Amino acid sequence: MTAIVEVRELSCAAGRKTVVSDISFTVRAGETIGIVGPNGAGKTTLLRVLAGVRKPTSGRVLVNGRALHELSGRERARTVAMVAQDEQPPADLLAGEVVALGRTPYLPPWGAGSAAERAVVAAGLAAVDLTGCADRPVHRLSGGERQRVLLARALVQRTPLLLLDEPTNHLDITHRLALLGMARTLDRTVVMALHDLAMADRYCDRILVLHEGAAHPLAAPEAALRTEVLDTVFGVRAIRVPHPDTGESHLLITAREANP
């Protein structure tokens, strides 16, 4: 598989604070990558730099071999889509209008609203289980429904790279599993910050652990989320147990002092 994202000796800051220093990794096309780390570890900051909305303090990010700041706004919007943490769409828009914003980089001037574009928007809403909701005002949707509308906007943007910051926040368990399952099967590369380590373990091809300004090597879940890593980084006790029916390995996490 070819590399879609190359991160070289990257350092990023939030405000004046350097958050992550000198990290390097490569993401291959089609991979689902999880970024995990304690609160404040720099997950959002790194995603914003990967999206090209924040500049690195040093080092570089290449997407499909190009630095995002070399691209026009339209080219960049066809390359990378991002759903930010707790993003609030403009309150006076309809759900379908929010999703349609994702089509902007493909439209000629005043090109919105055609039957074909409406069909793309409807398909985006259907992909997040919101069929028939195009005409609902976003401010009347629940937090989880709004989150799914924003995901639909990113899906219809049809970018090779999709960045998601805590995409399962606000989602019920059904839609949480659906979203993570979808992330794996989409024909694109997904990089997402996740707090739920067990979910990251099950649904990501590889995981980047951020801790104290550094990144552990990007590795398969069983290596990235080893017991000793979770103890050091999160102060929790983790064991891997086989599912009684399927035999698949699941990460079981408890507080460090909990009795076995």
Ligand SMILES: Nc1ncnc2c1ncn2[C@@H]1O[C@H](COP(=O)(O)OP(=O)(O)OP(=O)(O)O)[C@@H](O)[C@H]1O
């Ligand atoms: N605008 C800012 N000015 C100064 N410091 C900031 C700014 N934004 C974020 N920070 C700090 O930078 C650090 C990294 O923040 P970031 O949001 O990237 O972490 P995170 O891993 O996404 O956290 P969380 O898990 O809580 O969402 C935190 O210590 C945060 O307080």
